[in-house]
Amino acid sequence: MADSHASAHHDDHDHGIAHTASVKVLLGTWGALMVLTVITVLATKVDFGPSLNLAIAMAIAAVKATLVILFFMHLFYDKLFHTVLVIGGLCAAALFVGFALMDSGQYQDSIRWDLDRAVQTK
């Protein structure tokens, strides 16, 4: 298996990794990331309210992360199964963080913090 693997990649460059994305695509992705960074900065200049500002910033960050995964990390050229794995991992993380924060947000109002007393008793 190791032999066949080695022969399949005999035309790779010295680091043994094939470039599946063209320079044009890589530069285009880099350009898109730069533009999105500028949009992120500009979006902070407009006051949409704290929730909407955060949502816009997170949405732009999600688009940027997707571009990185698709083109810089080659997922776009990879097997569909690997996309399923990545999406599955992201869903697991979203589920964990989403549910924990949802629940935490629900019961925060019922907590009565008394930090002064806590410090005294410690």
Next chain:
Amino acid sequence: MSSQATASAEPNYFEVTKGFKSWALTLDHKRIGLMYLFGILFSLLLGGAFALLVRTELMMPGETISSADTYNKFFTLHGAVMIFLVIIPGIPAALGNIMLPIQLGAPDVAFPKLNLSSFYLWCTGAACLLLSIVMGSVDTGWTFYTPYSLDESKSGAIIPAVFGVFLLGFSSIFTGLNFLVTVHKFRPQGMGWFQMPLNLWALYATALMQVLATPVLGITVLLLFVEHTLHIGIFDPTLGGDPVLFQHFFWFYSHPAVYIMIVPAMGVVSELMTTFTRKPIFGYRFIAYSSVSLALLSFLVWGHHMFVSGQSPLANMVFSALTFTVGIPSAIKVFNWVGTLYKGDIRLQTPMLYALSFIIMFTIGGLTGLFLAILATDVHLHDTYFVVAHFHYVMMGSALVAFLGALHYWWPKFTGRMYPERLAQVCSIGVFVGFNLTFLPQFVMGSRGMPRRYWDYDPEFTIYHQLSTVGAFILGVSLFVVVCYLMVSFKKGRKAPKNPWGGTTLEWDAPSPPTLYNFPEPPVIHELYDYDDIVEDGDNGWVRKPRPAGAPPKEKH
């Protein structure tokens, strides 16, 4: 016969190299699995000893053998050792390591060096966990719940314990990753996904959970460590932290961990059912899919551990409803196993006795879980002995019993020696009787209000505790005898034939014990669970019938 001749022509994996270094630096999955196995059996005796200390203390109300503080340490160490050192690695890391590549017809796992490093991580993690005993010992329960675990006076014991758990988690992740890649990449031609033995489906589903869930355990114990050392205020309420958040973090791993323990056990039972009924498994695809669906559902139900911990009513309702869905794939498996038994040529050898015990005790453990999934009843039953009995029926009565079944089933294969069958059958009955005598009374006393983890109790509960303690000693003695006769048979047991049980999966085509790369020649993929082609041949065990020359190959299902 010819295979035996082949087996003797090529040295087996014990004979290839000898000496301490050959074991300490081995990359052979069987040797690594065997080292895991001995570590796990030692941990089983240690965890069992702590259990007997707990049960002895509870024999009478008030102080029997230890103070309340010492008792807290006993049950914490019992839980931590049994969960992290025995049941989680029991089937995947020990027996899975040994059998997964052989069942695939592969020479080894995909990453042998990673495999060895995961074993050393397990050893280091176990050493750290046990170091906490001499550093003052943890008394928080195996869950390390905050704010108990934030007590600075106990940092000396808690920090090595949680660091040990952190390392054990990474050991588990490495094993899972190795198995995932091995199943994807090392399946031979002719073995599609639905020609894989169900044990491999179960190990694959388990590996998915190990890789996805265990990192959260690492994050959780790391945050606990940081809370202890830097006082960042994430879990500590006196610093504005949220102890319920710790429970979210902890159970997001530890509920899938329950399935990391039980799903491989289900894979084993599927193999035992088909082999010892001489019948193809009933509903192969349903069992395979139910393993994967259990793996996915395991991520959606962690909040049912927190119904009375301050979790919001909305989350309670969501988690209660989702918990019921787990019953569907579990019931599919049980119905299919019972369907396999129907009109089967049932052979009550030791592995099958453990498999039948599993079905009975898993059914009891599973159904009593539904009581706890209902919000209204959980309020009354939470933190009582009802919960203790429920999870022991699943973790010990099911997972550990299946581990024992698997151990006896594959013992002749990987050691090349037979264990004493009659003594093993007696011990398996002793395990069944002892276990049920221990935990059935706990359902009763729990439903009558006996809280768990209490050192003292009202006199009305005395009889239940006494029955439970007697059962625990029957169970303890049975397990001790099992470990003893296995150790003796490892050296002095009768030589095992290649296929002592008449199994049809690929491991039974390998010599007993296997050669370094498992098969002297590339194995031929046969129809899965086809018992028509296998006949008994006296002391040679079971052999495949020679196919007539020119006969067309049998169609695979």
